[in-house]
Amino acid sequence: MKDIMNIPMNDLKREYALLKDEIDEAMAEVLASGRYIGGDVVDRFEKGWADYLGVEHVISCANGTDALLIAFMALDLQQGDEIIMPAYGYIAAAESAVLIGLVPVLVDVGAAYNLDVSLIEDAISSKTKAILPIQLFGKCADMQVINTIAKRHGLYVIEDAAQASGGAVVIDNQTYKAGTVGTIGCFSHFPTKNLGCFGDGGSICTNDKDLAEKIRRIKKHGQSAKYIHKDVGVNSRLDALQAAILNVKLKHLDQHNNRRREVAKRYSSSLKHQEIKAMDFDAAHTYHQYPCVVTSDRRDAIKSQLSRQGITSTTYYPKAISEQEAMLGKVIVHSDKRSKELALSNLCLPISPTITDEEVDHICDIINYKL
Ligand SMILES: Cc1ncc(COP(=O)(O)O)c(C=O)c1O
Structure with missing residues (x-):
């Protein structure tokens, strides 16, 4: 019988083989350092990713779902607050919202699988606090229109850019990176993502300094200083081995x-x-x-x-x-x-x-x- 060519959705073993020398070296450095949580390698990832994205602040976290949850917490969204998001896409944003008592308002998508911006204003109520586009499959929604609507109604914009690392958004003829044009951008670094590590990983970006500080506290049990807890937070860390892999992958x-x-x-x-x-x-x-x-x-x-x-x-x-x-x-x-x-x-x-x-x-x- 003729050999069948088996083709998976993506081949992570091949991707590792392609970058093996660089990745092995970066991981060996972490293993030898004895610093497996936080530290220089994680800082380097946050700085490198922020530079790449052209944003002021990147805060790493444990996965893309946490990135969304932490974004909602940092914006102080309260029980019953509504977030407009697409009715189609991965469930993480809706799930994280429901988990803390927020109400997703599901709006249909257009032909390119993104939030249909012509429907957004009709879905806004007195309880609406944010618009959350999911940049599905690597394609961004019309962020110019979304930002205009958000400004008109005093709403936050939270980008679920989990699938769009490195993508482009054009606003007023200026090109920006996906995830950087709202109030907060959320990324997943799950292995199959465009910028993926070899386990779970996530990151959050913003240009707002106070918000960045709050996000940093929330991801670490709300700590403002060691064992001093200012906010109710979570434990959400990107470990140093994953950061080392992301440092390599970011270059490519x-x-x-x-x-x-x-x-x-x-x-x-x-x-x-x-x-x-x-x-x-x-x-x-x-x-x-x-x-x-x-x-x-x-x-x-x-x-x-x-x-x-x-x-x-x-x-x-x-x-x-x-x-x-x-x-x-x-x-x-x-x-x-x-x-x-x-x-x-x-x-x-x-x-x-x-x-x-x-x-x-x-x-x-x-x-x-x-x-
Ligand atoms: C659009 C979208 N948002 C959020 C997530 C959640 O990311 P994670 O799996 O890292 O929690 C994913 C992951 O598949 C995703 O595709």
């Missing part, structure tokens, strides 16, 4: 995002299947995922067919946030028609900085000629 982030763009361009120009709508290529995207829309009701059958051919594909996400059982009765659903449609039609194809042209061509051939 732009190059890796460029490779993701090349892969996306190849898919967009090669995929020609009448039931699978590929995305138009977008140079501002960082292609954390390459999402397609299956226009028939055969999405799951197509996934199984691909799997039999050795190709992994994934649905991000099989339900809108508004449809998740955990959220029922805890959120206000403003609008979710397209979100529900996307949950039924989304199909993401393998993409990573290490996937080869040959593998992408193979996937396209299978889709175009064998499905």
Whole structure:
């Protein structure tokens, strides 16, 4: 039997192999230092990431979900306060909000999977305190409009940029980094993310000094000085080994995002299947995922067919946030028609900085000629 080419969504072993010497050296340095929590390596990551992002402050934390929770706590959001967020995407923001008694107001997304900005103002109430775009799959929402609405109504903007490290946002013809144009930006450094470590990791950025100090206290049990607790906080640390890996990966982030763009361009120009709508290529995207829309009701059958051919594909996400059982009765659903449609039609194809042209061509051939 002819060998099947097995292609996962992303190949983290390959990514490690690519940077092995640098990563091994950085990790050995931490292991030899005896300083495994905090310290110089973590400081270096916060400084390097802040410089890269062009922001004043980066505060590292244990994961992207904590980054969101800490952002809500730092902004002193209170029980019953409403946050406008998309009805489609990863659940972390809605979940963290519900956990501390906030109310997500779920607003539908547009064609590019981001918050549909034309619906936001209609969802604002006297209880609304913030707008939270999820920069899904590596593509930013229209931040210029979101910031304008937020300013008009006196709202915070919290960017869930977990999937968009290194992405671009244009405001008034100026280009900024994803996650840096709101009040607070939140990142995940989960291994598969564009800037991922080899375990859990997260970070929070802001240009507001007082807010940065408060975030720093909250992530460390609310401590203002050793064993002096000013705020109620949490324990959320990025450990030094993960910071060491991020210091290496940060140097390669732009190059890796460029490779993701090349892969996306190849898919967009090669995929020609009448039931699978590929995305138009977008140079501002960082292609954390390459999402397609299956226009028939055969999405799951197509996934199984691909799997039999050795190709992994994934649905991000099989339900809108508004449809998740955990959220029922805890959120206000403003609008979710397209979100529900996307949950039924989304199909993401393998993409990573290490996937080869040959593998992408193979996937396209299978889709175009064998499905
Ligand atoms: C959009 C989004 N937000 C938040 C998170 C949460 O990040 P973490 O898994 O690091 O807690 C993720 C992780 O998958 C995500 O994709």
